[in-house]
């Protein structure tokens with residue numbers, strides 16, 4: 012494929028593919044060792060750090076001048092206290108990446124993610140595992156990578172290793188998708204491990220009857236106000252129960268037409284959303300013909316640094332119902 016951001020698109024897909032591999036490997040070890048329910052959080056930390064090391068070193072190889080706003084840093088891997096974690100991260104990273112990287116190269120790759128972001132120039136933003144809690148539960152998580160230029164998202168790639176190909180028939184279907192969107196070029200889905208020929212265009216739903224819409228939200232009641240969303244759903248006449256799902260897979264479902272509304276309603280007055288939690292997902296929904304804003308109806312502003320300082324919460328919906336949804340959301344959050 013040639014054209015606008017075609018190299019970036021290809022490299023980003025490759026990076027997300029490789030990072031998804033490490034996540035699946037770690038999860039397999041978790042299950043096989045039966046440490047999933049009794050384990051502390053360290054196994055997921057291996058996956059987070061390794062995935063960030065992999066994506067950042069692939070980006071560095073192809074785009075050495077591009078800075079990266081990544082969720083993780085190497086602090087916990089440093090010194091004597093970080094020794095165990097560090098050696099595990101080095102081992103895992105080198106299972107996926109070749110030629111092998113030294114310990115020092117891996118730590119440096121992770122710390123390429125410390126960029127502050129901002130208004131001008133171009134940078135990447137990475138969430139190596141979005142939905143850590145979902146990952147630990149064996150449910151949904153996503154490897155999320157986006158390219159931002161002068162404060163606007165231009166490319167987004169979401170790797171969703173556990174997402175059923177058909178969410179309405181999840182026990183009889185394959186799992187694992189990559190969602191891709193480039194500004195002005197539409198949104199696509201391909202199977203994880205697939206090729207460009209396997210890509211198909213996706214569209215948000217066009218449903219207008221609110222009583223038949225499906226809304227989704229976080230599994231975690233600490234990340235979104237599930238009581239406010241219930242009130243809003245009720246006011247809108249939505250009858251179906253919420254689809255609760257971790258991570259930016261929710262944006263994938265909206266972009267794909269599998270769900271119609273995504274509500275993320277602030278629970279804590281002090282929490283500010285991070286750019287890596289929304290960059291890839293929001294361009295995906297926009298390019299699939301859906302709409303995304305914060306709960307005041309304002310555009311998500313990715314030019315404010317590492318966090319969405321100007322925004323509160325998130326609302327995504329298909330374009331035909333968005334106006335009604337945002338009206339109900341505004342009324343609820345201002346009451």
Ligand SMILES: Nc1ncnc2c1ncn2[C@@H]1O[C@H](COP(=O)(O)O)[C@@H](OP(=O)(O)O)[C@H]1O
Pocket residue numbers: 082138140141142143144145228229230231233234235256257258259278279282285288
């Ligand atoms: N109080 C809070 N309100 C909203 N989001 C929060 C939050 N605390 C953590 N999060 C974010 O919620 C993300 C997961 O999204 P979801 O709840 O939709 O699954 C987390 O990403 P990580 O898992 O990458 O840390 C984290 O950044």
Ligand SMILES: [Mg+2]
Pocket residue numbers: 138140141142287288
């Ligand atoms: Mg996240």
Ligand SMILES: [Mg+2]
Pocket residue numbers: 082138139140141142143
């Ligand atoms: Mg994360």
Ligand SMILES: [Mg+2]
Pocket residue numbers: 082143
């Ligand atoms: Mg995290």
